[in-house]
Amino acid sequence: MRESDSFPEGRVLFSRLAKHVRLRQLQLLLALQQCCSIAKAAAHLDMSQSAATQALAELERVLDLRLFERHSRGIRPTQAGQALIDAVRSVMNQLEDVSETLAAIRMGASAALRLGSIPAAAHAILAQLLAQFYALRPQVHVDVQESEGPRLLSLLISGGLDAVFCRRPALLPESFVFEPLLRDEAVVVAAGTHPLAVRQAVPLAALGDARWVLPTSNIAVRDIFEHTVLAQLPQAQWFPVSTVSLPVLEGLLGHPRAVALVPRSIVPGLAHDRPAGGIRILDMAVDRAALALADLGVMHAREPAPPLLQDLLKLWRAAHPLG
Template identity: 50%
Template structure:
């Protein structure tokens, strides 16, 4: 009930200018600097923030020695406001494209693992076939992207097979995947074949981020076999960061085979021949069950056709996969 009241107040009495200023103040940590960026006087900016706080009934900022910073409630509210402003910018870009005669838009969500092995190469082929379509790509975790799809903010999401989906959505498996262990190309075990996972006792592990499927596999497979495993104070999916940390002595990481081409390409990282008794959930696409948009159908047709060769390549070796002939 309170949420509905606050939303009503924002709609009736709130101003986009106030929301823009709110984000600027949070970024600058200073009302004077934010006011200058917004082309406002400091007194007008202070008054605008005070009106917003009065409207919401909460204190958004608190003073400290070097300026102001968001309160706990302010931080949460500002994170949502950032999303609103981002959506507003996307709407403006859509209108600008429409005025230029480009009215077809395909809004795609993708998790990082899907982006490397599936989304990027498929989108490249799609663009060549449909250069008139404007593509908007949003990268995030599946748990955040799928609700956006359900709300109509996205047309399709490339991700791993979710454990549960609403009846209005369905998952189409496109690419099988599994996990592999990588290390520096100078690692002492790099030339050994059929390495038991126990041989990595004492290794320093770069963790997969919490909340992703690979982390569940790490916890159930690696930690079960190596309960005293040493964990580096880093959880990352960024390939440059991962490659850098793997150069530390004794460092190893569990990664999806689907991104292995990007990890191994530079020659500083190699695959360790450790057999793992688990596969990852397949990569694929989540879309609406009924009345699938025509652009999504065209995109999925390309994905089905061009990832068949990729699946074979992934089974043949650790050097990634070809997505097209």
């Protein structure tokens, strides 16, 4: 069968979904996947078991597809069921997000701005920028989603966000622009009690017995770790965990000999009020060019950028000109 042959059938199924499927049935799909039981899913949604069974049966009749199958520990989605659940989860997440915006408007917000941010940009840019913005525009509701770059860029492109604060993506869609806002670099951090915390010009070889906290594999600083640190320290040891979570990072840095390679931009978000000096940036004798990271900035539709976003960015440009 050619791919084009499936188009009429797809339109028929979409028409059925639009006409007959209720939001409660979509909630039931998610609950069934999580609970693996009709009885537990029904209880979670405050429905009777018979009502849940009937709602699922109606949905399967509308689509003429079996969405769940029984197995030894309950029920699980079929291939068709999983495909629908993946789409439903995205829809429900967006409804939850817009509900926050609508609630803020009901409570007096005059407008709304939907932003996404990777952790580094949230700490280095948005944390201070939003404080300034609210001093001028206290009635604006700003919804901020912090996540990994690929997920946020997908939301931006699909219209779920007004802008994303991130590093410049490798592929920039023609209808979007990226404006650099802040230069960044990788730095080595450790607890203030680390023996090298007060030394100057520390050679990378001095960290031969260190235990590293790895950044997750899909962020830029991980590439620097693999190409710069491991190139000189092929026997380096690390914790069996990779993270971008600041609380997890802080906890692991409390271990003896623990160090981490992180963007300088997130350092302000690390604890500085610990006994013995909190978290310190080690003074490393390493070529700065090898530690350079792509600028942090903002990506948004080429035109028209929302006026609120333009106001927000004007505040940053005025205080932080990027020379």
